[in-house]
Amino acid sequence: MPSLDRKPGDSGQRTAKAVEWIREEGIKMLISRRDNVQRLETHLLSLADLGRKLLVLGIAVWLCLNLDRAHAQEPQMMLRISEIEIHADHLDQYKALLKEEAEASVRLEPGVIAIFPLYQREDHTQIRILEMYADRQAYEAHLKTPHFQKYKTATLHMVKSLKLVDMQAIDAETMTRMFKKMKR
Missing domain, CATH: 3.30.70.100 (Alpha-Beta Plaits)
Structure with a gap:
């Protein structure tokens, strides 16, 4: 951040530099937040995809276990x-x-x-x-x-x-x- 020490006659210049610095820092923060949001969205989508895969896998395992039990209980000719x-x-x-x-x-x-x-x-x-x-x-x-x-x-x-x-x-x-x- 630029120095904000007051010197006579340059208050407008200092104000402009401070405003420019604030604007640049704000833009950097927005970009950083946008990147963080995008990374978070990517992670959430990955987690949702993983959740769907785990759900499908869980259902498949459950079906296999229950079908085996059903066949084990059903007498086979x-x-x-x-x-x-x-x-x-x-x-x-x-x-x-x-x-x-x-x-x-x-x-x-x-x-x-x-x-x-x-x-x-x-x-x-x-x-x-x-x-x-x-x-x-x-x-x-x-x-x-x-x-x-x-x-x-x-x-x-x-x-x-x-x-x-x-x-x-x-x-x-x-x-x-x-x-x-x-x-x-």
């Missing part, structure tokens, strides 16, 4: 294909026991949706069974039933090879419609 090769000399007896077991399982067990035995046209000893259970617990309960235990022990010596293949439905919605379309 168990699907399996049993690939079995039977010794040819036991084929007729095996088919009769399998037919009996499949019918009893579907009729007696609420958790057994389907046990559908099939054989290959070219090689009748190649058996495939489409197994559908309401959930894993229904499958485990099925293994303990008297009719399954009878089938398992009676056919053990007839089986040349067995492969159990767990499957996953590609289109479960269409699968439910398929069963509705079937006629008795």
